[in-house]
Amino acid sequence: MPDPFTRPRAEPSTRSGILLVDKPGGMTSHDVVSAARRLAGTRKVGHAGTLDPMATGLLVLGINSSTRLLTFVVGLDKEYLATIRLGEATTTDDAEGQVNSSAAAGIVTALRQHEIDARVDELTGDIEQTPSTVSAIKVDGKRAYALAREGIDVQLKPRPVTVSEFEVLSCTPATSATGADVLDLAVRVVCSSGTYIRALARDLGRSLDTGGHLTALRRTRIGPFTVDAAADLDTVVVADALLSPAHAASELFSTLHLSDEQSIDLGHGKRLALRDAPDETGPVAAIAPDGRLVGLVGVSAGAAKILANFPADEPQSGPVES
Structure with missing residues (x-):
C-alpha cells in the first residue's frame, strides 16, 4: 500500500470540509477513504464517485458534516x-x-x-x-x-x-x-x-x-472541482488542504448571504422572508457573516426554507473566498 498507511494517525478531529485527492493507480476508492480517515482523525469520511483500482485522478471526499454535500456532487458531469x-x-x-x-x-x-x-x-x-x-x-x-x-x-x-x-x-x-x-x-x-x-x-x-x-x-x-487542485495522498496535510463547507457549497450552488439574526433563525429551522428573491430550482448555500455555511436552503415564493443544516459548533476550515 502507498505511504499514507504508514504515516502517523492524526489526532481526533471534528473539522469539516471537502478534500480533493488525486487517487494513485492500484488503490481502490475505499483504500483512499481509509487513508483519509487516518490522516483526518475521523471515521466520518465519504467519497463522491468511485474510481476503479486501475484508474487515477480526482476523488472528492467529504470530511465530517461535509459528507452531506457529497449527495450533490455524485450526479455532476x-x-x-x-x-x-x-x-x-x-x-x-x-x-x-x-x-x-x-x-x-x-x-x-x-x-x-x-x-x-x-x-x-x-x-x-x-x-x-x-x-x-x-x-x-x-x-x-x-x-x-x-x-x-x-x-x-x-x-x-x-x-x-x-x-x-x-x-x-x-x-x-x-x-x-x-x-x-x-x-x-x-x-x-x-x-x-x-x-x-x-x-x-x-x-x-x-x-x-x-x-x-x-x-x-x-x-x-x-463538476467545478478539478484534479489540478487535488492533493497527493502521500504528502497531504488534511487541515491545510480542506476546502471549507462554505467554499465548496459556493462552488456548487448560488449563495445567500445572511445577517446575524437570519443565521440564528435559519439555524433554528425557521423560514426566512426574502424580499424580491427569485425562485431557485436547486439548493442555495446560506452563508453567515463570519463565512460559515449555515445550511442549504430552498428559495421559493419569497422565502427560504432549510434543506440541510450544518453544525454551528463544528470547526470549519475558514471563510468562503470572495
Whole structure:
C-alpha cells in the first residue's frame, strides 16, 4: 500500500470540509477513504464517485458534516482522459481482464481516421449504454462483478447516459503483448454521471469490428472541482488542504448571504422572508457573516426554507473566498 498507511494517525478531529485527492493507480476508492480517515482523525469520511483500482485522478471526499454535500456532487458531469486500445477485447473491457478476442489480420492497420471519427460521433450525445458486466451495479441484491466472478452470466440492461464530448486526441499504432497489431487512441470524454468509459471503449471496438478495451483512465474533473487542485495522498496535510463547507457549497450552488439574526433563525429551522428573491430550482448555500455555511436552503415564493443544516459548533476550515 502507498505511504499514507504508514504515516502517523492524526489526532481526533471534528473539522469539516471537502478534500480533493488525486487517487494513485492500484488503490481502490475505499483504500483512499481509509487513508483519509487516518490522516483526518475521523471515521466520518465519504467519497463522491468511485474510481476503479486501475484508474487515477480526482476523488472528492467529504470530511465530517461535509459528507452531506457529497449527495450533490455524485450526479455532476465528469471529465476523463483515457487510452482506448483497438484490436483486442477483454473479459472486463479494460486492461485488468484477459484478452478474449483479437481483430483479424489487417483490420486494425487498415483503419482510417474518418472511420474512427464517425463511430466516435455515434457514441456522442444522448445514448443508451449497457454497463460492463464487471460493474458495481446490483443484480438481485448482488454486485454484477461478484456474479461474474462466480461464473454467472450477467445480463445488464442498457441505460440512458449523456456523452457531451468525445474527442480523439491522438492515434498510436502499437503491438500488443500477444503480438497483435493494435491502435491506441488517446481520448478525452465529458459525460454524465453513470457513464462507463470502458463501455465506450468496448462499444467503439465493436462498431469498428476490431474489439476494444480501456488501458488507462484518469478523471480530471467532477463538476467545478478539478484534479489540478487535488492533493497527493502521500504528502497531504488534511487541515491545510480542506476546502471549507462554505467554499465548496459556493462552488456548487448560488449563495445567500445572511445577517446575524437570519443565521440564528435559519439555524433554528425557521423560514426566512426574502424580499424580491427569485425562485431557485436547486439548493442555495446560506452563508453567515463570519463565512460559515449555515445550511442549504430552498428559495421559493419569497422565502427560504432549510434543506440541510450544518453544525454551528463544528470547526470549519475558514471563510468562503470572495
